[in-house]
Amino acid sequence: MLGSVDSNTIQSTEDINPANGEIVGRVVDTDLSNFAQRMGIARKAQAHWASQSFKTRAKHVEKMQRYIVEHADELATIIGRSNGKTRTDAMATEVLPSALSCQWYAKHAAKVLAPKARKIDSILFFNKRTQMQHLPLGVVGIISPWNYPLSIPFGEVVMGLMAGNAVILKSAAATLSVGQAIDKIVAAGELPDGLFQQVYGSGGAVSEAMLSHGIDKLFFTGSVGVGKQLMAKAAETLTPVSLELGGNDPMIVLEDADLERAANGAIWAGFQNAGQSCGGVERIYVHEAVYQPFLMRLIEKTKALRHGYRDDHGIDIGSVTTAGQLRTIESHVQEALEKGAQIAARSTPSGEQNGYFFPATVMVNTTANMRLIQEETFGPVLPVMHFHHIDEAIDMANQSDLALTSSVWTKDLKKGKAIAARLQTGVTTINDHLYTHGLSEMPWGGWKQSGIGRTHGPEGLLEMTHIKAINWDILPGKRNLWWHPFDEQTYQALHHAMQFVFAPSLMRRLNAGIRLAPVLLRKMFKG
16 A cells, blocks of 8 residues: 545546547546655565566566557547547557557567677787676656657556566646556556556656656656756756657758658648647758649648547547647747748638647748747648758758757658758658657657657667676686786786787787787786
8 A cells, every 4th residue: 555645635637638628537646745655666566577587578568568459449539538639640649659569679678688798809808708788777757748648658668667677657747548548558467566656746746756766767758948957856866867858840852852742741740649749840841943832732731631629530630739839839820920921721620629729730931030940839830941952951950959850852762861861850751750759669869959868669678777797707817917916027018918919010919929928828827
């Protein structure tokens, strides 16, 4: 038991459907006064869990995967009602990727984290061998966002578990019903008691509890401002952090691009999840030779989109998740309009419009001095600009302090790769955008203020471990050459060792080796 709370002091949070205002759930806030006890239970469970084989851990994760597959429709519905996105969107970007993450980490964690020999390069250390090990961190904390309330935290939970850690999760306050769904998924895995725990309540209070009670690493996905605050707090105890803090992602369309695919890709990556994707398209730069035909396609496709709330599959774009985010989107668009930008197209309302809806919007005549271009709008708004030379496009793309993802659209793969190498982002895709977050084998993370560290893939698993080097002698001797006591012979032997490795001629190296060998052997075997 983790203690009880006086019923008069119980606080709870409502989960409200942002698309229609209905209450979809209510969650009691966690009593954080017993967080130290929670940590103790987690550490005890983790010690046992770390002793289990990867095969054993994988069996538990595979049970979670089966639960996700069997309850896919239910999960998509919960996500849609809690977050505001469509059920199709939830199935494609949250439920399916979560099942895939179980499969990939269960299958590959053992190979990624297996002990590996590290070659000793210098012949002077011929008697030494090194092995690199990846050991569990202990208890990791995960603070997750509301835009992908299932796939973002759950992928990190699986990584943490497969690496041998205990996990304490804080789900976003705006999507608490999804947090409860995660509890059910993990429960299906039949883990040791206390190995996975979820806490509900104020993000500030939870992070304070985690950091003050010795969490071994904190994984946070959210805003730059909150990420900086957490990093500053973590510095007080030198707690390591992994931060994924958003993006202002550019899309570059070259003269030779398949314009139909590029327009379809922009629609998907710009408007999916009501534009609330840190790796979604935020800025489009199009070569002037194809600017008009690309823009015409984008306008036509945007007008054909349907936004609103219907309890079927008759819409394309759901609602924005929070009132605060809606205000941010509206302010960015309004400021751009006041500075001369124009709205070229908007999606069509369909069904109920009583929630936090903002139409999919294409904007033209946007410039670099607008917040719409400078900042992460995090909404369904696509500003489209043109360029004359590719160097100009690359410069504009790189003029952001956020650098998560980017994309290049061209039929020339060699050219696309060359441009990708010049873009200052953690991920660049060619003729696609955004989807790599759903690939468990692909690392996810950015440069600049987009964050620190990586999740997903081998890199994500490694972030969940301590790296430990173990070194030994294959022929244990009495003494190493450089050990005490020092004398003239020791000094000369060290000199010969340097000549043996670095002398410019073969003859000098052989001569040094002949002089070195007897002293080295005597030190090793006679002491």
